[in-house]
Amino acid sequence: MLSDTIAAISTALGEAAISVVRMSGPQALQVAEKAFKLPPKLTPRLAHLVHAVDAGGTAFDHGLLLHFKGPASYTGEDVIEFHGHGGVLVTQRVLERLLACGARAAEPGEFTQRAFLNGKMDLTQAEAVMDLIHAQSTLALRAANEQLGGAIGREAQAMQQEIIPVLAHIEAYIDFPEEDISPETGADLLKRIDAVLLRAEKLIATSEQGRILRHGARTVISGAPNVGKSSLLNLLLGFERAIVSPTAGTTRDTIEEIIQVHGIPLRLVDTAGLRDSTDDIERVGIQRTERELDRADLVIEVVDGSDAGTSILRSTAKDEPARNPRFSLPPELARRRLLVLNKADLGLHADWKSDPHAIPLSCVTGEGIEALRDAIRAIIANAGPLAADHPVAINARHKAAFERSADRLRAARSALEANEAPEFIALEIREALHALGDVIGQVDVERILDVIFSTFCIGK
Numbered sequence: 001m002l003s004d005t006i007a008a009i010s011t012a013l014g015e016a017a018i019s020v021v022r023m024s025g026p027q028a029l030q031v032a033e034k035a036f037k038l039p040p041k042l043t044p045r046l047a048h049l050v051h052a053v054d055a056g057g058t059a060f061d062h063g064l065l066l067h068f069k070g071p072a073s074y075t076g077e078d079v080i081e082f083h084g085h086g087g088v089l090v091t092q093r094v095l096e097r098l099l100a101c102g103a104r105a106a107e108p109g110e111f112t113q114r115a116f117l118n119g120k121m122d123l124t125q126a127e128a129v130m131d132l133i134h135a136q137s138t139l140a141l142r143a144a145n146e147q148l149g150g151a152i153g154r155e156a157q158a159m160q161q162e163i164i165p166v167l168a169h170i171e172a173y174i175d176f177p178e179e180d181i182s183p184e185t186g187a188d189l190l191k192r193i194d195a196v197l198l199r200a201e202k203l204i205a206t207s208e209q210g211r212i213l214r215h216g217a218r219t220v221i222s223g224a225p226n227v228g229k230s231s232l233l234n235l236l237l238g239f240e241r242a243i244v245s246p247t248a249g250t251t252r253d254t255i256e257e258i259i260q261v262h263g264i265p266l267r268l269v270d271t272a273g274l275r276d277s278t279d280d281i282e283r284v285g286i287q288r289t290e291r292e293l294d295r296a297d298l299v300i301e302v303v304d305g306s307d308a309g310t311s312i313l314r315s316t317a318k319d320e321p322a323r324n325p326r327f328s329l330p331p332e333l334a335r336r337r338l339l340v341l342n343k344a345d346l347g348l349h350a351d352w353k354s355d356p357h358a359i360p361l362s363c364v365t366g367e368g369i370e371a372l373r374d375a376i377r378a379i380i381a382n383a384g385p386l387a388a389d390h391p392v393a394i395n396a397r398h399k400a401a402f403e404r405s406a407d408r409l410r411a412a413r414s415a416l417e418a419n420e421a422p423e424f425i426a427l428e429i430r431e432a433l434h435a436l437g438d439v440i441g442q443v444d445v446e447r448i449l450d451v452i453f454s455t456f457c458i459g460k
Helices: 028-035 088-100 110-117 123-134 138-148 151-175 183-204 207-215 229-237 280-295 369-381 396-417 422-440 446-453
Strands: 006-009 016-024 048-053 059-068 079-086 217-223 255-261 264-270 298-304 337-342
Touching (some): 006 088, 016 028, 028 059, 028 079, 028 088, 048 079, 048 088, 079 088, 110 123, 123 138, 138 207, 151 183, 183 396, 207 264, 217 280, 229 255, 229 264, 229 337, 255 369, 298 369, 337 369, 396 422
Parallel strands (some): 217 298, 298 337
Antiparallel strands (some): 006 016, 016 079, 059 079, 255 264
16 A cells, blocks of 8 residues: 555645645655646755646646655655645645546545554554644643653553563573572562553543543533523523523523633533423423433533522432432532532522532623633542643543553463463463553554544545
């Protein structure tokens, strides 16, 4: 596949001031010589004004062309970039001309895949490219940049370097079966394994924060009808996204938007009011609300703080019996619940003044919105280290690989303590190394390459 020269439009489709068409491969320069009127000498990394020409030599666009000579390029190959006028038709014509001159249309993510295959980046850095593109908050952007800089790859490699001497010691005993592993040597090997296990466990602990940073904390706004849930959604968004009406039951379906709160991406979900209803359509909306509560990372329960009442979302913990079991929260989610006393501008009812954790708020005046934002950040921060405090936030694939490595190291540790045959210990340690290699792509990763790079946009 690397013998082909690939081409693609690297900017988003649509009208813009500039569009970029990119080529990479061994014949990139030769294709460019056919598709453009080039100067007599093309200096690498210097922008040249050129014309794109059709098969008859007639120019149909002009712009800047750059030649990045391999291996000093993004892909490690010869790369040509043409920065032309950003019209849909003219950009497509440039790409078609490159394909007619010998290039092949690139597959999604193929440029970055070639960068990986040519040793320009490890697999974690390749994944970070899309994390950087899709980042929806400042913390997600920072985490993606850390990963693009090789933070996770360095951790995996450092763990490998700590494990390899352990494997070398064990294999030495395999070569000399008459020798037993002495207690002193065994204790030293156990200490080395424990150090690597500790590093793996710290990385695994960041996976939940990695999920939140990449996809947003699923934040469900819930409560009884007509307490101001949709008004709170609009206030947090800064514009009117949901219909607000004094009529109870206006919201029948879930409404979802993404915002950023103190650098944390939140996937806000406005839901139908929770109550017993005989209306078939409203009951469907309430069932969807209950499903959203089951999937939530954070629940914001809104109540009318100016009126007497109680919260309708209760924990199912034994020491806190549910008022209505149908609208109960499991203990883990109950710890990630915020109670918002809306309509605070009308004055708080005495029933609510005894709750020190409730947040008074007015969707009319905006009073209390900063206190709510601070509370949201505090709850999510309690789930684990945020990117601001810890630069490494692994994704689900990394987590699975680190967990496999940790499992195998624990098995090796147990076998070593039980003084089992060195062959069994070595086998477990090799599997641990193999799992770490999966993280950075140093071993057999063909089965995962297609999955990873298929999520990329064409041209990247």
